[in-house]
Amino acid sequence: MDQFWQMGGYARFVWPSFGLALAVIAWNVWSALAAHSRARARALRATAMAGGRDGEPS
């Protein structure tokens, strides 16, 4: 098990790479969901205030 964590002496290069990859994946998930949540809230507020129009193709 120790050998696995040591990564043949390259642990300080390998594990930060995988850690950063996980961080980037997590950020992508979180920021996309947050962007959708914000946009949804703004759109619902705007629709409630404006009364809406027909959604024709753009």
Next chain:
Amino acid sequence: MATWTWFHKLASPPYLYRTAGRLLPWFAVPAALLMVAGLYGGLVRAPADYQQGDAFRIIYVHAPSAWLSLMCYSIMAIAAAIGLVWRIKLAHALAAATAPIGASFALLCLVTGSLWGRPMWGTWWVWDARLTSQLIEFFLYLGYIALHSAFDDQQRADRAAGLLAVVGAVNVPIIHFSVYWWNTLHQGTTVLRAGGPAMPGSMLWPLLMSFAGFTLFYAAVACVRLRAEVLARERNASWLQELGGA
């Protein structure tokens, strides 16, 4: 003509919004499974490289992130071109949704490449053709995002950023072919090469699973971001009233 109906329907904001929502689990679940399998295979199952030892395992995040950054830029540029030529607003929405995803993986590619280069080449960075062109691609992503945010008017933002995306697309083949056109420190192609991949199966299969997983991950995240872009652009549309109960 009926065969193209599905494509034209994608230009309808409510249809695109609902379709992206329906497709999301079909991308997200396989993405998660493939990424976990690929990373497990790369970290645990694949043998150490005879020259690079366990440092080579960085390839299981570095190569898929490089692939994703190039794929995202290509999608962004094609979508922007469609938006500019045919004036389809939702094509610009796809480009805007793709940019932050591509930028984050371009950065991941650069940093993991640096972490791999230090023990192998003895340096964190070298101004060779592959690394330099990849850095330029990251700057192009940042430029697109900054330009898009700089305009209050959505149409002007889409046009300006779209032009940058299209012009910057020339960098994509430069990145890919740089290892052939110039004498670079960066190694040549490992998978897509004449004569087959330069890797045994035990190393190759986890890499291919990682490539597939990262690609599906992009599709899943792009679905969510695309829905956000549609909502931002259709803020006053009546079809949004249906969302109130969801």
